[in-house]
Amino acid sequence: MxxxxxxxxxxxxxxxxxxxxxxxxxxxxxxxxxxxxxxxxxxxxxxxxxxxxxxxxxxxxxxxxxxxxxxxxxxxxxxxxxxxxxxxxxxxxxxxxxxxxxxxxxxxxxxxxxxxxxxxxxxxxxxxxxxxxxxxxxxxxxxxxxxxxxxxxxxxxxxxxxxxxxxxxxxxxxxxxxxxxxxxxxxxxxxxxxxxxxxxxxxxxxxxxxxxHPDSCREILAEFPFLSAVYEQRRGPLPEEPRESGSGLRKRFHALELINGGRQELSEEQLLGNAIQRSARHLGQKGLFPDRQRIIYQLFCEAGRHYRQETGESVSLWQKRAFFRFARNQALAGGQLMPDLFQILAAGRGCVDDNFAHALCRLATHYPWQSETSDLATIRISPEDLWGDVRRIRFRPRQKRRKGLSSFGFLKRKRERRPGEWLEGFDDPSICSYPPEDLALEEYGRFLKHKGCLQLSQEQSRSEKFSTSLLDGIDLRETMRNLHEGGIYVREQRRIRGGVGSLVVIFNEDRHGKGYPYRMTWLGEHEQESDMAFYATDPTENVVGPGICRCEYGGFMLSYPPRRMLDVWHDPEYCTATTRAELLLMAALDYSLERHVIYVAARPPRSIFRQLAARMDRTIVFIPLGSLSPLKLKQIRIMHILAGRDKRPIAREYIW
Structure with a gap:
């Protein structure tokens, strides 16, 4: 150094x-x-x-x-x-x-x-x-x-x-x-x-x-307020670690939870101030040279905590990786090494969503010592007055809207008359799913199969210089790339052999097997539904109605046509699988009647599964989870389990 x-x-x-x-x-x-x-x-x-x-x-x-x-x-x-x-x-x-x-x-x-x-x-x-x-x-x-x-x-x-x-x-x-x-x-x-x-x-x-004025302080400081506040905290003795119980960052929330500080009743100012103190302390010993890159990393992590508190959703690892890659590329395009505040917010909005960008902006522009009341007169200054040209960014955070005068509709929901009343009936083997969620899942499964077919056809297509036939049309990209040659390139779209049979979607591999204990194999109820095997969170931990439980998929497998699948979780032929994701992939290869199997996950399967697929005359088509819409993934990841078909007419009253 x-x-x-x-x-x-x-x-x-x-x-x-x-x-x-x-x-x-x-x-x-x-x-x-x-x-x-x-x-x-x-x-x-x-x-x-x-x-x-x-x-x-x-x-x-x-x-x-x-x-x-x-x-x-x-x-x-x-x-x-x-x-x-x-x-x-x-x-x-x-x-x-x-x-x-x-x-x-x-x-x-x-x-x-x-x-x-x-x-x-x-x-x-x-x-x-x-x-x-x-x-x-x-x-x-x-x-x-x-x-x-x-x-x-x-x-x-x-x-x-x-x-x-x-x-x-x-x-x-x-x-x-x-x-x-x-x-x-x-x-x-x-x-x-x-x-x-x-x-x-x-x-x-x-x-x-x-x-x-505090509002002007959020906009016109040369170094954005979070960075200045962290620098100020590290000028003196390092602050103590803020004490916040786990209830301060809850998975479930209501509209005023952040402002009220969750169960601790902390103010928003104190929550943001605690984030600054925690960041200043985690940057290392006092006197170390300030590392702007680590400060931006702490800003991202603390914003992720507030984002999880507000929405109940966590920032995924792939979103985190995409955020820092996107912010770095923006900075390099502008001739800098580190992104400025505008580029940080743009990366947060593009790589996560507007809610995260809003949480990021709220924390990045917080300066805890500035007050409107002071021994001096207070002045408001716009960025145009001080710096001239400015850049603007807009956020459109999602909010839960409800009809009526009261915004606290969740308070009117029915409650259990006695503890455990709503769990009665779950020992009945005739448990079933919620049909609207089944339709959405099947529709998204068809979309993934179509996307896999397109990916295969693109991999097997080829471009060549035009000689006697236009084949399947002019390849504009290849023609522009070789414009100096003065020729035209045409594209041949080769047909893929076989269709797509089974589909595997893995949200979380759960390598330790502790986060998603609930495992089940479901058969399709009619000819338009697929057989399904999945692992999910424990339904009894989130009971939302009488005989209605909410859980989240860790991963699932769909296989068509229906009514053919045995209980894959207790099938001895799949005992060599080391994780639940691998077990679902083995079952998908086994039950697929078509040549191709779609595998959607954060990372591709091990090479041994491609060898296994080749022996079975199957092909694994890998689709990265990060290439799909995060909003759509969040929608299909939620499922509800009903204690019987008689619960379907009343389920809509309890499922939000």
């Missing part, structure tokens, strides 16, 4: 080149204080802002804003308002804060100006310092920036900062300079040349210090 901290030395000055409003450079400031132990600190800010800046730093961790009007008589800015954010993850703010905490003289050496243009430099991601160190980063920046000329205002400011540094050098032996890397090299060169005092404004009227 390269040394992350790097300081430029000239005279008694130890200069740290920084990028403004970046967390990594704020931590480098803390490291520089420990290494240099300066007698004085110089920052790239004008003396006209000294008083409001120091007052705003003393208010931290509350975020403040300095505002002042730009002189309308100067330059093109006609009476515009300039804003300066004082947030914890800014290196200049961190330098001022540490100087005040250690009682070190703080000097403001910049030149006040009204006509400084706004620069839009595309700089490498500051996260790269974690891998290559500041020295390599700074050297590469100097090579690139040498090609671009600097403006007159840059030169005037740099001459003024070099002049004041020379004055400080006469009084102190160790000076720590915190300066933007765009100016440091020229300041170092000017430091050794004779300079005159700069002509500048010595006093500015109309400078105000404001408390930032």
């Amino acid at each position: 390269p040394r992350r901290l790097y300081l430029e030395r000239f005279g008694p000055v130890h200069a740290l080149p920084v990028l403004h409003y970046r967390m990594e450079f704020a931590h480098l400031v803390r490291m520089a204080f420990e290494q240099v132990r300066p007698q004085a600190v110089a920052v790239e800010l004008p003396p006209t802002l000294e008083e409001p800046f120091l007052r705003g730093v003393r208010r931290l961790p509350q975020v403040s804003v300095i505002s002042y009007r730009i002189d309308p008589k100067i330059g093109k800015a006609q009476g515009e308002t300039a804003y300066l954010l004082l947030e914890p993850a800014d290196p200049l703010v961190e330098a001022g804060r540490m100087a005040l905490e250690r009682d070190i003289p703080l000097h403001f050496i910049d030149v006040d100006t009204d006509v400084y243009p706004r620069h839009q430099e595309r700089l490498p991601d500051s996260y790269s310092i974690c891998r290559i160190g500041l020295k390599t980063y700074y050297r590469e920046y100097l090579k690139v920036s040498a090609e671009f000329p600097h403006c007159k205002e840059d030169l005037r400011r740099e001459q003024g900062m070099a002049f004041r540094l020379k004055q400080l050098a006469e009084r102190y032996e160790r000076i720590l300079l915190i300066c933007g890397m765009a100016h440091l090299e020229r300041i170092r060169q000017l430091f050794s040349t004779p300079l005159a005092a700069p002509l500048e404004r010595i006093r500015r009227e109309g400078v105000s210090l404001w408390n930032l």
Whole structure:
């Protein structure tokens, strides 16, 4: 691991080149204080802002804003308002804060100006310092920036900062300079040349210090609030692990559960604050260099906890993998290593759903110390006022809507008159399923079989250059790929031999055999239904009505035509299967009357099953679970078991 901290030395000055409003450079400031132990600190800010800046730093961790009007008589800015954010993850703010905490003289050496243009430099991601160190980063920046000329205002400011540094050098032996890397090299060169005092404004009227409104704080911080809050938590002693019982993150929920904090009656603010404390503590020992990648990972995990609390659904491993891959690709497409907040939210919405993206946004934009009431007047600032162009993202979280005036319809549901009343009758062998769910499952099974046939035909198709026949049509993709050849490619769609017989869908392999104890084999009731074998959660743990239980599939197998299947769970021919998913696949190969068997799971079966299928003249067609609609999978995964056919007329009153 390269040394992350790097300081430029000239005279008694130890200069740290920084990028403004970046967390990594704020931590480098803390490291520089420990290494240099300066007698004085110089920052790239004008003396006209000294008083409001120091007052705003003393208010931290509350975020403040300095505002002042730009002189309308100067330059093109006609009476515009300039804003300066004082947030914890800014290196200049961190330098001022540490100087005040250690009682070190703080000097403001910049030149006040009204006509400084706004620069839009595309700089490498500051996260790269974690891998290559500041020295390599700074050297590469100097090579690139040498090609671009600097403006007159840059030169005037740099001459003024070099002049004041020379004055400080006469009084102190160790000076720590915190300066933007765009100016440091020229300041170092000017430091050794004779300079005159700069002509500048010595006093500015109309400078105000404001408390930032919490709603604005969610939108305009340079580093998104969750990251700034985690950085703030790790400045001092690590927070204690928040104590939340398991009831705080329940599988079942009602509309106000998150706001009320579940059974603990915690407020939403406290739940979000606990997530920040937990993330700050889990990032490692105090003093470690902040890893932006790990902070984003903690943000994802904590958002997943809230998502599970609100919806009762967990984020799958494949969704987690897709989220980080998608976010990484977005960042790389924009020339960065780590995604920004907009890209994180877009990845959450695209790879999970809008409810998860909303939970992610709510946590990522939470800053626990900001309040609307303060010792200062509160100001609202829009992102357009501070940063100019902005990007917007919309969420459409799903909500359970009910007709009528009351939204608490679940409170009117019938209850058991005595414990265990609704379980009576489940020892009857004539238990059955709920017909609407059977229809939905059979329909989705036909969709998967059709998808498997398309996948097979695509695998067996071939493209060739057009010579005498168009075959099955022009292959546009292959033609465009070989456009430089000037020819046309045609596609031959070969027919597949045999149809699809059995279907296996595995939601959870349950390798330890503890999560889905309920196993059963069902025969189709008529000629349009398939035989079915499945394993699921225990129905008696979720009784929703008299003789009506709800459970979730761990996996199931469908085989057509019906009324042929024996009890596969006690068939000795399948005793070699190591998991329940493998047992269902063996039964599917055995009972399939067609050549092809569809296998849907998170990962493909072991190679030995392909050999077994080949010996039986069968082919396993694997469809990744992640390639299917997560919403549809959630719908078909739920099943209800009825204690008899007489429960079917009343089942709709209890099944939601």
